Amino acid sequence: MIELHKAGYSYGQDAILRDVSLQLAPGSFHFLTGPSGAGKSTLLKLCYGDLLANTGTVKLLGQDARDLSRDALAKVRQRIGVVHQDCQFLDHLSITQNVALPLSVSGRDVEAEAENLAQLLAWVGLSPRAHALPPELSGGERQRAALARAIIMGPDVILADEPTGNVDWEMSQRLLSLLLELNKMGKTVLIATHDLGLIRAAKAQVSARVLRLTDGSVQLAGADL
Amino acid sequence: MPPTGFTVWLTVFSAAAMAFLAVFALALSLATERMSVRWGQELARTSTVRISAPAAQETLQTAAALNVLQTTPGVASARALSDAEQEALLAPWFGADLPLDALPIPRLIEVVEAGAGYDAEGLRARLAAEAPGAILDDHTRWRRPLIEAANRLRTIGWVSLLLIMSSMAAMITLAAQSALSANSGVIRTLRLVGARDSYIARAFVHRFTMRAALGAGLGTVLAMGAVAALPKADMAGGFLTGLGFSGASWLLPLLIPPLAGAVGFAATRAAALRALRKMP
Numbered sequence: 443m444i445e446l447h448k449a450g451y452s453y454g455q456d457a458i459l460r461d462v463s464l465q466l467a468p469g470s471f472h473f474l475t476g477p478s479g480a481g482k483s484t485l486l487k488l489c490y491g492d493l494l495a496n497t498g499t500v501k502l503l504g505q506d507a508r509d510l511s512r513d514a515l516a517k518v519r520q521r522i523g524v525v526h527q528d529c530q531f532l533d534h535l536s537i538t539q540n541v542a543l544p545l546s547v548s549g550r551d552v553e554a555e556a557e558n559l560a561q562l563l564a565w566v567g568l569s570p571r572a573h574a575l576p577p578e579l580s581g582g583e584r585q586r587a588a589l590a591r592a593i594i595m596g597p598d599v600i601l602a603d604e605p606t607g608n609v610d611w612e613m614s615q616r617l618l619s620l621l622l623e624l625n626k627m628g629k630t631v632l633i634a635t636h637d638l639g640l641i642r643a644a645k646a647q648v649s650a651r652v653l654r655l656t657d658g659s660v661q662l663a664g665a666d667l
Numbered sequence: 668m669p670p671t672g673f674t675v676w677l678t679v680f681s682a683a684a685m686a687f688l689a690v691f692a693l694a695l696s697l698a699t700e701r702m703s704v705r706w707g708q709e710l711a712r713t714s715t716v717r718i719s720a721p722a723a724q725e726t727l728q729t730a731a732a733l734n735v736l737q738t739t740p741g742v743a744s745a746r747a748l749s750d751a752e753q754e755a756l757l758a759p760w761f762g763a764d765l766p767l768d769a770l771p772i773p774r775l776i777e778v779v780e781a782g783a784g785y786d787a788e789g790l791r792a793r794l795a796a797e798a799p800g801a802i803l804d805d806h807t808r809w810r811r812p813l814i815e816a817a818n819r820l821r822t823i824g825w826v827s828l829l830l831i832m833s834s835m836a837a838m839i840t841l842a843a844q845s846a847l848s849a850n851s852g853v854i855r856t857l858r859l860v861g862a863r864d865s866y867i868a869r870a871f872v873h874r875f876t877m878r879a880a881l882g883a884g885l886g887t888v889l890a891m892g893a894v895a896a897l898p899k900a901d902m903a904g905g906f907l908t909g910l911g912f913s914g915a916s917w918l919l920p921l922l923i924p925p926l927a928g929a930v931g932f933a934a935t936r937a938a939a940l941r942a943l944r945k946m947p
Contacts, residue, residue, distance in 0.1 A: 490859075512863070513865075516858065516861045530856045530859055532669070543860050547860055547863070547866050549866075
């Protein structure tokens, strides 16, 4: 799946990550927590090739990220679903078109997948908003749409960067339940969040590994979490 | 890609303007080619004998010159131009009401060559003996410079066409680069969901190819209309062959829109892939 071995990343002179070793086993559920600015998003970006580690190695689906050509990286990204912190929608396209974007760019026939697309939107509760534009959606609706787009290609790994950052508790629970459902289907899930309440709620339902990012390194969180 | 505003019309307008100029450059090239061929063909097979003699001698010397010409090997025919024909030749310069009898205009004899032609030096010698006032002009003196000038004009026309297409490619490249830069956010999102550079480039290539072809189509139609409205060769007194198209050559400008589309395709694709390689 995704492996980091003594990976490090620096923004200029600032070392954000140091000697991070991490392995996301198939079907596992992980939380990555830490204070704001600890490097959670940076670590997630290493996990889908948006950044290249300065030191150590990062393997994406068995391939060294440094050896991937741009086209090869594109192909890997089609198999890793990412829920970005800022959702990354195209505001001139409807939610349906945004969710279908991975299908379009991979050359699949969007028309032929229309039924699957509708079912997916219904699953995340966005059927009534299928034709709305991203700026017209609430925070929770945007996160659910981002989740739908992340899983439309049936990836084996789902990475979510602060998926509950801009939503209320009720919506957080709803998003969490969707992710838990995906994990039950065998997907590997990694959620970067500083929401300890969310982590505790998840641990009550699933055997989740909690990784704490402190001073640039990752440690397994103790039983207090 | 997001819809663009008025800038789309700038690309269309530029392509239309370039195509408009291209049609005229093409017309110039074809017209000068016709002119070159016409001068080469007509003048190569004809000569003129000019009889400059006092009025009392003119008829006699004309008859003597005709006799020499008709007995010269390589001369297919020789014919003295009538007063009306000479008047028509001089009309473009002196006007229609030319008092020929009041002017000392030499009698002209039109000579048409046959086969490999005649011996010019030998003919001059015979004319000097039989009709001293007869001067042979075999047109070589001024035929070559005219043909060279026409050929150069034709080359300039084709070079102009090439420059116009190159300018179109440059303008489309600049427009495509600008569009790519303005859509960097869209490109980033597409890459994050797994789009390859070829997919992203295709969106721009399609858009700019269509704009180039559409603009070029408009410009070509307008230019063909303008060319059709130009005065005809006979209205210009036959001095020019006419800057325009004739017969099947009217189909040639129709190649400009697809050519512009091809230029747009190549220029945008190259610009897009180059820019995408540089984008993180």
